[in-house]
Amino acid sequence: MGTIPSQNIEQIAAANDIVEVIGSYFPLKRAGTNFKALCPFHQEKTPSFTVSPSRQTFHCFGCGVGGSVFRFVMDYEHIDFPAAVRKLAARVGIPVIEERGASVDDDRQHEARRTLLKLHAEAAEWFQENLLKKDLGAAARNYLKERGIDRKIAGNWQIGFAPESWDAFLKWALDRGYRRGQVVQSGLVKLRDESRTDGEVYDRFRNRIMFPICNDVGEVVAFSGRILEKDAETAKYLNSPDTPLFRKGNILFGLHKTKRALIEANCAIVCEGQLDLITLFEAGIGNVVAPQGTAFTEQQARILKRFVAEVVLCFDADVAGQKAAERSLDALLQNDLIIRVAEMPGGEDPDSLVRKKGRQTFETLVKNAPDFFDYWIEHESSRQKLNSLGARMQLARNLAQTVGRVHDTFMRGEVINKASARLGVSAAEFETLIPKSTREFSRATPKPQPGPLPRHEIAMLCLLALRDEEARAFLLSQDWREVLEQVPDAELLARILDSDVRAEDSASQNAFMAGLSSEEEALVSAWLLQKKPPNALAVARDWWNGLRQASVRRELQAAKDRMKLPQLTPGEVLQLQKEILDLQEQLRDVSQLLPARILDV
Ligand SMILES: [Zn+2]
DSSP states (O other): SSEEESHHHHHHHHHHHHHHHHTTTTOOETTTTTEEOOOOOSOOOOOOEEEETTTTTTTTTTTOEOHHHHHHHHHHHTTTTHHHHHHHHHHHHOOOOSSSSOOHHHHHHHHHHHHHHHHHHHHHHHHHHHHHOOGHHHHHHHHHHHHHHHHHHHHHHOEEEEEEOSSHHHHHHHHHOOHHHHHHTTTTTEESSOOOOOEEEESSOOOOEEEEEOTTTTTTEEEEEESSSTTTOOOSSSEEEOOOBBGGGOOTTTTHHHHHHHHHEEEEEEEHHHHHHHHHTTTTTOOBOOTTSSSOHHHHHHHHHOOEEEEEEEEEESSSHHHHHHHHHHHHHHHHOOOEEOOOOTTOOHHHHHHHHHHHHHHHHHTTOOOOOOOHHHHHHHHSSSHHHHHHHHHHHHHHHHHOOOOOOHHHHHHHHHHHHTTSSHHHHHHHHSOOOTTOOOOOOOOOOOOOOHHHHHHHHHHHHHHHHHHHHHHHHOHHHHHHTSSTTTHHHHHHHSSOOOOHHHHHHHHTTTTTHHHHHHHHHHHSSOOTTTTTHHHHHHHHHHHHHHHHHHHHHHHHHHHHHSOOOHHHHHHHHHHHHHHHHEEEEEEESHHHHTTOO
């Protein structure tokens, strides 16, 4: 650190309300004076992630993470401290003052990211121009028109077109002043030979309709390209590769537009592709997500769980569609999402259904969508005769595999009852079919180990030095530097006293935390959320004198030990005797200041 002055950091902290910042990533629910949510940093079923509007900090009582608004953005977005400061500064329009001697690496990393974001934003514009204004976009325009996407909708979603050319995009980007290396890093062009980064490159997206993929805050970070022809041999959707801006399984298409509706409905309609999502959204069905052609990843399911309790999978009636939806099950069930299944009538997908039959038909289908397990049993039993016990047991065995993935004990019990009743086997019998390894899986998620904790009295003094003006002033009036040098694990307390943190001033506390390690910051965020003792000054005095007493005792013991050393000169002995007398006097003094209960410790 040290590249951005502390006053500037304070100013940025003060202007970014932590509840608003975190609330822009996922919903927070009010709980008394604080806000709560499911922790984004560990898996949990009841919210222990707490955000304090008065302290302007967050803390998870489940996994122990916590800290300032900067720490949250760093951990959530996987960026470093300067990048988090810049991001929050940009959010509120405060210029970041950067002093000389900034880390060259940070700057370079930030610069590269900014260039990539700019390239993506401009590429989206270029693709869109191709679609809306150029002759070469005519076929794509017609295709979209047939699917009900007009200019306005294309504009809303920044839909574009990549021409059928090996180098049109590359030429455009180079003309625009981007360096070849930057264009390669964006993933929008491909190396002919992956092992030679200086080798020949060509446009990754050719003759495809381009859908920009945005992050939480609506910046374009990648693209998904869809082919025009219905039965072409290449994949229907092609996505950007992983880049410094984009990791495939981490983003849900359209979430920056649909999250409000998701929260309100507490239910997400999952459809396969971008066009399905856009059609539904534009038809007024806002609570939609698309995992983008692939199955749900663990990360995507976790993101979704923060917004909704339930998902409705839109199964294409064909086998391929069902297989794709089934691949999403694991991630969804492991996050305890309730799953229902809306089977699309033969040959239709959500997009075509809404366009042909209207919004209401689709909504009714979703409303009446059966529970996944009901659907599955129904579906399986229609495919095979279940009148023999053998056939029923076989189906029960298959089903038990899937039930094994349900974490939540209550939900699992319900499913077991339902499935066993339908299949005519006893619940106990059915339960034995569930794979052993998953049977006791429920609460197995390990919690990250917190670092070593400072001893109680030091923790208490830290808390008071941070939170109480009088206690802080008292401690600062003591010879705290000398004393704390003798006390193990007191480094954090010394740093708190050394800082210009002001009690009850959350911006200065946030700025102070900026200089801490994530472990220290987690501790501080916990102290900031604890109750402050009502008689803070008296408590600080007692604990401080207790600490001094312990430290004088240690010194005294050390001096006495030195007396036992052989071959001391008479001068040394005299010196030590004087020291011991002195320390004994100090000990008496400090002990007199202490109430009896601490003396006994
Ligand atoms: Zn947590």
